[in-house]
Amino acid sequence: MSGFLINADDMEAIATGGAFLGTGGGGDPYIGKLMAQAAIAEYGPVTVIDVEDVADDALCVPVCMMGAPTVMVEKLPNGQEAREALAQLEAFLGRKADALICVEAGGLNSTIPFAVASATGLPLIDGDGMGRAFPEIQMVSFTMQDVSATPMVIADEKGNSSVLNTISNVWTERLARVQTVQMGGSALVALYPMSGLQVKKSILRNTLSLIREIGQTIASEKASRRNPAEALIRRLDGKRLMTGRVVDIERRTEGGFARGTATLKGMDQDEGSTFKVHFQNEFLIALNDRDEMLAVTPDLICALDADGGLPVTTEQLRFGLAVTLIGLPCDPQWRSEAGVDLVGPGYFGYAQTYVPLEELPNGN
């Protein structure tokens, strides 16, 4: 049986890599890292296993946080809610979980499951449902393979919870989102309970290994006093979209999401140009000053601090910050018709049509 152990030190690389693939959203993994490190100190390291080592009839459960990242960083989970959500789902199903899953290989939700895995002693499967971060429940590869998001448990830190059963994963999102808002803007959930066989068909593989490797690359490039952008672009088949300073940032928390637009003034080779990047928790579309798309969801738009080299989340964007935006191709299944329907620009209300990153113009 293959697999590897994650201890407290390893969480540094996972949090950094998760912040990068978080495409600006999903919440700052820093909080999840602290939660995971505290759990590992108390309960011991986490075993990450290959999906091929999961029994076909195993019960596998993703656990994650739901809500606006702007709220999550102010209303910290106490570490108990996610375990409570899992325990309630197990009680409802009348069966204990055999393994845990990350819904996102990005943001807070790439680190919180490590805390739950450590506390429960359950292994975590190497993979996730997005290969990045996305804002809504139904936006996972599990939906593409007809896995139901329910029964799902949503729980808050006060002791309120509910078990949802819905006719579609979009209905799960609707009913869970309004409860998240009532619960104070964030909540912990256990959902998409599935068999090992379903996991093998639907999970995006080895993405936890990938974010650890991304985090290690960022750390070693920084140690060599290089900006990690070039190394990451090479490793991930991506491209540099632009480098510039934030000159305007407009943001609002509405309907349980952090929405907004950042305007950037180009620097270095992009001197003289202006760029815009729109976000809805995650960066979703980047445009140059002729309103040409440089990258668009579901392809990834990742931000690195142009000076320090660390990933930047949308809530960290502030006037004067210099960032490099990097475009990465998404998992091939997001580029199918069903994938673009689920997470393409049209779903988020943009007029643009999806065009693969490779076919879009470079920078200005």
Next chain:
Amino acid sequence: MSGFLINADDMEAIATGGAFLGTGGGGDPYIGKLMAQAAIAEYGPVTVIDVEDVADDALCVPVCMMGAPTVMVEKLPNGQEAREALAQLEAFLGRKADALICVEAGGLNSTIPFAVASATGLPLIDGDGMGRAFPEIQMVSFTMQDVSATPMVIADEKGNSSVLNTISNVWTERLARVQTVQMGGSALVALYPMSGLQVKKSILRNTLSLIREIGQTIASEKASRRNPAEALIRRLDGKRLMTGRVVDIERRTEGGFARGTATLKGMDQDEGSTFKVHFQNEFLIALNDRDEMLAVTPDLICALDADGGLPVTTEQLRFGLAVTLIGLPCDPQWRSEAGVDLVGPGYFGYAQTYVPLEELPNGN
């Protein structure tokens, strides 16, 4: 064992009496009457039992509709949702219900439980949790006796549902209300599962018998070509607040409630005066033209068509309609400090303090 049978014909009186004690809200019982009559035609009559005949360890479950009456009359329940909500609650509890309860002795929720009782063959207990209608989940005598509203099931006609578990009945209201809005403005719920012993301590007794008697009184007075107002006032220790025509009606559906104000121009002995009645699903406060209160929640404000003599709901109020408003004293427990906190004018956002009906001025 005492008790009585309710067949399809009896539902006429129950619906009329329920509309009267519905204090303008709770939805037009007409729809519930049709549902109950259809169920009785298919499954047979309903047995209404005295609460003293319920075993102390029996599982007793209120079932009702939740949402804005303005929506309920347009989005009719198909009769299956309430049974589905009950069945899911039974599955969650791992036990079948022994008896059903009405949460309200007013409006739609005084008739829908008859449909469920007929279809399931379960007896209905003679009593309810309000002695009238109120707009929110926690506003029941059960809350006053520390009965938890959860586990509660909320279900819609599409097949979505959830099982809530909350730290207080106010939290139940919050999390269920936002789901009701998402579900399209109305939903069916099964909640406050309780033992026979808890029912005996908390239920307001014999209110189903009472609304049947009220309905019978209205029918016999109308048959004798008398307006039923005087007979009802005598029987229920109430008083006439005013008689007048609607000259203005302002209404809006917001946050899952039907809110508004009706202005009435006095006629007959009230000629020359103007009155206002404010509602939030139910009539909550009646004022004369010196802004003196004539009656205020939790005391009941009931409306009768001054010409036809039938009860009038807030959604039936229209320009030119002549109505008689009747004040009735509420159940004594609503007049306790805890009762006034739960359902008094302050909770609904009115500046006025509760004064018992008997101490308020008569009319203009």
